[in-house]
Amino acid sequence: MYLLATRPDLAFSVCLVARFMERPTEMHITAIKRIMRYVKGTIGFGVRYKKTSENLQLNGWTDSDYAGDLDDRKSTSGY
Template identity: 50%
Template sequence: MQDEFEMSMTGELKFFLGLQIIKSDKGVKIHQTKYTKELLQKFKIEDAKPMKAPMHPSTTLGLDEESPDVDSIMYRGMVGSLLYLTASRPDIMFSVCVCARFQVQPKEVHLQVVKRILRYLKGTPNLGINFYKSQNFSLLGYCDVDYAGDKWERKNTSGGCHFLGRCLVS
């Protein structure tokens, strides 16, 4: 490739577009610990009590008319930052995507859920995705759907994950 493109070799890849990469004998780990800590500082959550889950299991968000409005620019910034973090944190994907539905007119109840996700990140800043070395290349997929589970718009919620051997790839 160096014959065709102007390139420089700067050593082993350790940091790329906010992703931290750690190689070991077991495989490769991709995480965003530095970005997570920066988010907590940016949104002033670094002194908050950590949470054990990104969203309470009984939480159902909707277009809550009675809750006061919040600054939509700040809310969008928080949700956008969390969406970028889902590149290495599939554990927050569902919660963040639920919050992303309310970016047009966010309410206080929506902001509280976003803050809970940030508090969850405070307790789990080092989590990421591991790609283990393996000879097993079997493809395995799981999916789930909640038909018309959205009480206000009757929309479906679906999701899935795919593993190549022991490694989450999608």
């Protein structure tokens, strides 16, 4: 999940499949492969922070659902 530090576009999908690391099914492996194809196709994407003034202000947002997993009622968050 270290990619999420510079690739917030991956946060939701990676957190979602990370739930199933203990016993992934073929569906989860397919989802992981799709994520990896996306990463390969967008390898030049990232986040760069440039200081443009002395009063630099960094804002962040987050998104989550509450108990959105219908199987075990776990929540998913992203940013």
